[in-house]
Amino acid sequence: AASAPLLGKRVVITAGGTREPLDPVRYLGNRSSGKQGVALARAAAAAGAEVELIAAHMDVAPPEGVKTARVETALQLRSAALDAAGRADVVIMAAAVADFRPAEQARTKIKKRDDAADPVITLVRNPDILQELVQQRRDSGTGPALIVGFAAETGDSRGDVLEYARQKLERKGCDLLVLNQVGQDLVFGQDRTAVSILHRNGGEPQTFSGTKDEAARAIIASVAEELG
Numbered sequence: 475a476a477s478a479p480l481l482g483k484r485v486v487i488t489a490g491g492t493r494e495p496l497d498p499v500r501y502l503g504n505r506s507s508g509k510q511g512v513a514l515a516r517a518a519a520a521a522g523a524e525v526e527l528i529a530a531h532m533d534v535a536p537p538e539g540v541k542t543a544r545v546e547t548a549l550q551l552r553s554a555a556l557d558a559a560g561r562a563d564v565v566i567m568a569a570a571v572a573d574f575r576p577a578e579q580a581r582t583k584i585k586k587r588d589d590a591a592d593p594v595i596t597l598v599r600n601p602d603i604l605q606e607l608v609q610q611r612r613d614s615g616t617g618p619a620l621i622v623g624f625a626a627e628t629g630d631s632r633g634d635v636l637e638y639a640r641q642k643l644e645r646k647g648c649d650l651l652v653l654n655q656v657g658q659d660l661v662f663g664q665d666r667t668a669v670s671i672l673h674r675n676g677g678e679p680q681t682f683s684g685t686k687d688e689a690a691r692a693i694i695a696s697v698a699e700e701l702g
């Protein structure tokens with residue numbers, strides 16, 4: 475149906491920013507507000523999908539009536555996403571996942587001490603969940619029909635930014651990539667955004683600017699079109 479193009483489809487959406495603990499009270503985090511992911515969850519639900527939201531830290535509440543799992547760290551988001559992907563038609567990785575986490579988590583609050591050197595934080599790499607989702611689908615021969623990645627890129631020109639996004643789409647192996655051109659107070663924490671949707675199978679990227687709700691509806695329309 476035109477009004478419910480995702481009726482009967484199971485859509486998993488990750489949203490927000492992970493927090494990587496340093497000690498019981500401190501973490502490494504990022505500026506993701508979760509607004510785009512929540513807008514996507516709302517748009518997918520409005521399109522008839524059964525939505526599962528995997529929410530890391532968000533400044534906004536999850537949408538009413540959407541099944542939501544809360545996670546904190548990249549590793550927690552990873553288990554939740556790999557598990558949910560097994561029962562999904564579409565996975566949309568809108569979360570800002572930390573690329574690195576502290577190698578060690580102190581069991582007690584790190585103290586400042588006059589008689590000791592200042593602490594040095596060693597970071598280790600987090601797994602790339604999007605790449606793992608693609609790999610899991612490839613290895614098992616089953617899985618979501620559509621895996622959607624996000625990229626926040628900066629660059630000197632629109633052409634540069636689109637080129638970085640094209641390379642990221644290739645490297646990650648996902649089916650669609652949503653590009654946010656970051657900068658000029660766009661994107662993080664804002665209500666307005668500009669996105670381009672790149673397709674693995676080529677074609678011209680489609681660009682939309684407007685509210686995050688409008689962008690979400692455009693992304694969900696592309697997803698529905700891609701599912702056929």
Ligand code: C5P
Binds near residue numbers: 567573600605622625
């Ligand atoms: O490489 P970059 O962080 O720019 O890629 C962004 C995309 O990859 C987003 O869809 C994000 O959710 C996903 N990602 C991930 N695991 C990571 C880092 C990013 O799935 N460790």
